[in-house]
Amino acid sequence: MLEFLTAFAILIGIYSVFTLGLNVHWGYTGLFNIGVAGFFALGAYAASLLTIRPPSSDQVDDYLYAGDLANRLEGLPVIGALDVWFVAALMAASLVTAAVALVVGTITIRLRGDYLAIATLGIAESVRLVFLNERWLGNGSKGLYTIPRVFDGIVPAQDYDRVYLVVVLVVFAALFLGIRALVHSPWGRVLRAIREDEVTAEASGKHVFRFKLQAFVLGAVIMGIGGALYAFNLRAISPSAFTPLLGTFIIWAMLVVGGSGRLYAPIVGAFIVWGIWSGSQFLPDPLSSPNVRYFSVGVLVVLVLVYAPDGVTPLLSRVRERWTARRRLRRAVAEE
């Protein structure tokens, strides 16, 4: 049970990172990206290819290039709290997704919302097809599976999950605090102005395209880091993880359920949606099938959009307000 809860918490942390990135795109800036899976895959493959062992000589594997950074940097294992190679892998994932997002964004961001959606969907599918078909690069459908452990040799293998949970939480907390600072900064205010009314923002002298491009790259980088975190969790990745359903839709569901444009939406949404998604396996037999999950999460998203368009987070804060109000009332009554 403890192991299940640890694995559950790790995935909530990782999905919160993706949802954080999507919140930067859609929640704060209004960029309709339905190609999350593309940046997810780029980050995961970049981090993995940099750290995996070279292909073995018995030719079971088809990939040609591997960074083997985990072994090469073995001499200097830990800086602060994290392995040097792990930090390098996260940085590589950020750089690759930033580069791709810069190119894609420059071409597509001037497009209207639905064109941007079609463009990002097409790019995500193309990225997945490249990793599936170019076996010299991503080992085809077998995927990459010699991804090293963080803190290998320092922490026993059976404790990996618990340690990795801490790593994920540290990375998430850093990103979350960074985003919180940015959202409240003048830069974040411009983004929200663009989301609400682009023309007015442009008329107030803001370079809308530049701000949108910056937000697009920032969100994509966060998704890339999420991809890297995902790769080091199960330490095996294959193209089947980056389908539009698993790589994009579930993250949208989290953002919508949490309430897009709200700071805590990624955590709340990831907790609820991933809770339904992975909790449903404990239900009695016909309900435990993954097909029921697709159906119920799809219906959940539609219901939230129709009946609670601001997501669940405002409901939670309303509950909290009512609770504090009642407490204040009770205290006032007690004082009298």
Place this chain on the structure above:
Amino acid sequence: MFFTARTMSSPAAARVSRVVQSTLAIVFVVVALSHIGLAVNGIFLGSILAMGAVGITLVFGVMRFANIAHGDMMTLGAYVAFFLLVSVLPEHTGLGPFTFGFPLLIAMPVSMAAVAALAVGMDVFVFRRLRLRRANIVTIEIASLGIAIAVRGFVQMVWGTPVRYFPNEGRAHFSLPADISIAPNHLFVSGAALALAIALHLLLTRTKQGKAMRATSDNPDLARASGINTERVLLWTWGIAGALAGAAGVLLVIFNATAQLKPTMGFQLLVPLFAAVVVGGIGNPYGAFIGAMLIGISMEVSTAWALPTYKPAIAFTVMVIVLLFRPRGILGSKG
């Protein structure tokens, strides 16, 4: 897009752009003719894409959003027909030169009606409520993504994830000169698609309801002011788009040599479908037809060099190239 904005600024650059466009068109025709066997297959694939793309573009015309659930509506249509063929209708295969039997001719209209009913239900229960709340277009689009996943989950709950097959029997292809070999089913597919396209054209141009649909698509406010019941127009549009999606789903199954059904079959066509819509000029049903043919032919001809699994990426690339020169698509309106 940014290219055109720049090229339109001077007449000389506009001339260059026109020369490049004509060159691209000529290259496309020459390449297609040099692989005529693949190009013919592309026309058949294009007729299926057209059925789906016309539905997406009709809905876009009146509601201004790209319906992501359209691919999964096609899937549902195929599975409804599968259910009828296997459990309800008598068993029969090999009608004339085709691999399927006469029951398919009954199953197809029924699944068209079923998907049309689903589409109308989607509007009544989801999209109308969002519309009345004046929800943002993208919110509506995410709702359609949610419906897409729910429909696929429903299909998988009822029929499971393994591949299923329509009852069928093997049939010889027609061989023509120049390496063209045509499966009889493909002729049925394009014949049915053409018949539906003509029916739609007559509906849009000759009936009062069709004229109301076009008026609403051109200018919803003006249409409402002229006394057109735009809510009813929306329901009609959803019904027609749903019926076309149901037909496209059934045709997609018999297009396949082994008549197989997969729960992902519709969603996987979404990128080519959107590409066809955008290439033709979003909102224009005739453009969607032309775009579907262009995309279908490009996808099939590309298999001469690229792996067949890259077909959606090819569709996407063609879309980007067309958009670079004609940001509003081939038949897109100016202004």
